[in-house]
Every structure is written in structure tokens, then in C-alpha cells.
Amino acid sequence: MTRSMVPSVATEGPVLTELRLEVRAFLAEQIAAGAFVPHVDTWLTRWDRDFTRELGRRGWLGMVIPTEYGGQGRTYLERFVVTEELLVVGAPVAAHWVAERQIGPSLLRYGTEEQKHAFLPGISRGELTFGIGMSEPDSGSDLASVRTRAEQVEGGWRLTGTKVWTSGAHEADAFFALARSAPPDAAHRHDGLSQFIVDLRAPGVTIRPIISMAGDHHFNEVHLDGVFVPDDRVLGELGSGWSQVTSELGFERSGPERVLSTFPLLATAAQAMDDGRLPTDVGLGRHVARVAGLHQMSFAVSTALEAHENADTAAAVVKLLGTTEEGEIADYVDTLTASGWALDEELDTLLHAAILQRPGFTLRGGTNEILRGVIARGLGMR
Numbered sequence: 327m328t329r330s331m332v333p334s335v336a337t338e339g340p341v342l343t344e345l346r347l348e349v350r351a352f353l354a355e356q357i358a359a360g361a362f363v364p365h366v367d368t369w370l371t372r373w374d375r376d377f378t379r380e381l382g383r384r385g386w387l388g389m390v391i392p393t394e395y396g397g398q399g400r401t402y403l404e405r406f407v408v409t410e411e412l413l414v415v416g417a418p419v420a421a422h423w424v425a426e427r428q429i430g431p432s433l434l435r436y437g438t439e440e441q442k443h444a445f446l447p448g449i450s451r452g453e454l455t456f457g458i459g460m461s462e463p464d465s466g467s468d469l470a471s472v473r474t475r476a477e478q479v480e481g482g483w484r485l486t487g488t489k490v491w492t493s494g495a496h497e498a499d500a501f502f503a504l505a506r507s508a509p510p511d512a513a514h515r516h517d518g519l520s521q522f523i524v525d526l527r528a529p530g531v532t533i534r535p536i537i538s539m540a541g542d543h544h545f546n547e548v549h550l551d552g553v554f555v556p557d558d559r560v561l562g563e564l565g566s567g568w569s570q571v572t573s574e575l576g577f578e579r580s581g582p583e584r585v586l587s588t589f590p591l592l593a594t595a596a597q598a599m600d601d602g603r604l605p606t607d608v609g610l611g612r613h614v615a616r617v618a619g620l621h622q623m624s625f626a627v628s629t630a631l632e633a634h635e636n637a638d639t640a641a642a643v644v645k646l647l648g649t650t651e652e653g654e655i656a657d658y659v660d661t662l663t664a665s666g667w668a669l670d671e672e673l674d675t676l677l678h679a680a681i682l683q684r685p686g687f688t689l690r691g692g693t694n695e696i697l698r699g700v701i702a703r704g705l706g707m708r
């Protein structure tokens with residue numbers, strides 16, 4: 327039972343450590359050159375196509391995509407090390423995050439040869455960006471209830487409906503839309519769903535901003551009004567959308583971004599204690615220990631992916647514990663200010679952003695309540 331919660335973990339050998347140090351040195355140079363200012367939750371909030379292209383040039387995108395499709399043909403563990411280094415310094419990685427994390431692997435698993443050649447090289451170069459078109463105004467946790475309909479027409483499909491909370495849709499080139507291609511069947515409500523690769527510049531697509539409580543524009547409502555999707559842009563099998571999105575969510579939930587969204591805040595607070603800008607506080611140790619444990623667990627999930635083992639339950643455990651800790655880091659640094667110490671501008675900016683982003687941590691990619699259900703099912707308890 328424990329093994330399905332935390333698979334065994336590989337050790338980080340010299341190849342991975344060398345890669346880690348190479349990425350770390352590059353990021354230190356970038357920060358010193360003013361290419362970006364470290365921030366929290368940057369995999370959602372900092373969209374920078376130039377930075378993403380630079381990562382592509384260095385071979386740090388599409389790492390698990392085979393070379394025949396323009397990728398790097400490297401391992402999940404190498405990808406883990408690169409993503410972790412990007413996150414711990416709060417680099418601007420939102421532009422490629424969704425494409426690299428889940429669209430590429432889904433295309434590899436379900437795409438046609440033509441689709442793989444059409445999209446994977448651009449994703450690996452950091453030139454092609456994607457969003458996720460799953461949630462709808464009345465369908466979040468209960469994704470099977472999506473109402474966006476796909477009607478078959480000559481040469482393809484017409485999609486009509488509304489997607490919501492679509493992160494980065496106003497910047498992205500395309501998204502995978504989950505839609506109902508056949509009427510619901512009360513006995514098998516997961517049947518009749520399909521995934522479509524939708525060009526977000528196509529006629530009939532209207533993207534409206536949703537402004538977050540931090541005053542930023544990251545997510546959107548996307549209205550699809552009879553948007554034409556040709557037959558060759560259906561992803562996988564018609565009617566198999568449910569099993570496909572479930573597998574896509576496996577990739578979406580498993581990475582170190584579910585642990586490290588507020589790590590730059592924790593690291594800056596630790597540095598401030600060291601410099602005497604904040605009082606030293608033993609509570610810091612609790613969070614450092616938790617992050618260290620979660621690093622091992624998240625690395626174990628990547629180890630399982632590399633071995634082609636099912637890691638869905640383990641990924642849900644990491645996401646549940648990791649996103650909870652991300653929020654608790656924000657709370658912890660906030661309590662330090664209650665003792666009357668004034669924060670400098672750097673720490674104050676990070677803390678303010680972390681507190682405002684915090685409610686989303688345990689919602690996006692599946693809420694904690696839903697994840698507890700996934701874990702219970704994975705352990706055979708329901």
C-alpha cells in the first residue's frame with residue numbers, strides 16, 4: 327500500500343548533478359543580467375516567450391520527446407532536475423509549461439504521426455504554446471459533465487460551448503478542448519467525450535480575460551461559437567476523451583511545480599534570517615524539512631514515470647501534500663511579520679504575491695477533496 331503512495335526513488339547520480347549545476351549556473355547568469363526577477367508561482371504568472379525559446383535552444387524543453395520528433399530524447403529524471411532548478415529560482419516559465427508538461431506527452435501517447443510531426447518540434451523549441459480546455463462554468467471537479475458540444479460536419483467538427491479558468495489562453499497558440507461528441511448516456515456518463523486540438527486564433531473563438539484578485543490577467547473564459555476543427559485535429563480516439571484527459575491529468579499533477587510555487591519566498595526568508603533582516607525562527611526548519619521530503623516524493627514519481635510504472639496515486643499524494651505546503655509557506659512568512667519586523671521590498675513583494683496566489687494552489691489541477699478520493703480509490707478503499 328505504501329509503495330503505491332511513494333514509489334522507490336532513484337539516487338541523483340553525477341549525470342543529473344552535472345545537469346543541475348549547468349542549469350543553475352545559467353539561471354544565476356540570467357538573474358545577474360536582469361533577464362528576469364525571481365517571483366512566486368511563475369509557472370502560471372510569468373509568460374516570457376524569449377526566455378522559453380532560450381531554454382529550447384539549450385535543449386531544456388521537450389526533454390522526454392524522442393529526437394525523431396524534434397525533442398531531446400532524455401529521461402524523466404533529467405527533465406525533473408531542469409524543471410526543479412527553474413522553479414526554485416522563480417524563473418518565467420509559464421509560456422512553455424503546459425505544452426511541455428502535458429501536451430507533448432499526450433501527443434506522444436495519443437497523437438497521429440502527422441500531429442506529432444506538426445506540434446512536437448515547435449513545443450521542443452519553445453515556439454508553440456498551449457492551454458488546457460477542460461473546465462467549464464458548471465464543470466470543474468465533475469469534468470464528465472462538460473457541455474461543450476462537438477457536431478460532426480463535412481471534413482471535421484464544429485465546437486460550441488464555453489471553457490473557463492483557461493490559463494494563458496490569451497497568449498497561447500492552441501488548446502486541447504474536451505467536448506461531448508455523442509449524447510450522454512446515463513449509465514456510462516464518461517462515454518461520448520472527445521479531445522480536439524483547437525487553434526485559439528480560429529474564427530469563432532472569443533477569449534475574455536478573468537482578472538485575478540491580484541489584479542493580473544492569467545486566466546480567461548474561452549467561448550467557442552461553432553469553431554471548425556478538421557478531422558485531423560481530433561486527438562486520439564473519438565469517444566475516448568475521458569480516459570485521455572485522466573492520463574493527461576497524471577502528467578499535470580506529478581511535477582515539482584506542485585511543491586515549489588512559493589519556494590522563492592521560503593528561500594528569500596531564510597536568506598533574510600541569515601542576513602539579520604528577519605529574526606531567526608525555528609519554524610523555518612519545519613518547512614525546509616517538508617520541502618526536502620516532498621522533493622524526494624516528487625523525484626520518486628519521476629522515477630516511476632521513467633520506468634513506465636503507473637504513478638497516478640503517488641502523483642495525487644504529492645500534489646495534495648505539496649500544494650498544501652506551498653500555502654503554509656505563505657502563511658508562515660506572513661506570521662513572521664506579525665512580530666513587528668518590517669519586510670524589505672523584495673520579501674514583501676514575494677509574500678504579497680504568494681498570499682494572493684495561494685487559494686489557487688489547492689484548486690488547479692484537481693482540488694484536495696477530489697485528490698483524496700483519487701488516493702482512496704488508488705488504495706482500494708472505494
Ligand SMILES: Cc1cc2nc3c(=O)[nH]c(=O)nc-3n(C[C@H](O)[C@H](O)[C@H](O)COP(=O)(O)OP(=O)(O)OC[C@H]3O[C@@H](n4cnc5c(N)ncnc54)[C@H](O)[C@@H]3O)c2cc1C
Pocket residue numbers: 370457458459460461462463464465466467468490491492493494545685686687689690691692693694695696
Ligand atoms: C489558478 C487556476 C488555474 C486554472 N487553470 C485552468 C486551466 O488552464 N484549464 C482548465 O481547464 N481549468 C483550469 N482551472 C480550473 C480548475 O481545474 C478547477 O477550478 C478545479 O477543477 C475545480 O473545479 P471548480 O472550480 O468548478 O469547483 P467545483 O468543482 O465546483 O468544486 C467546488 C468545491 O466543491 C468540492 N467538491 C466538488 N466535487 C466534490 C466531490 N465529489 N467530493 C468532495 N468535494 C467536492 C471541491 O473540492 C471544491 O472545494 C484553474 C483553476 C485555478 C484556480
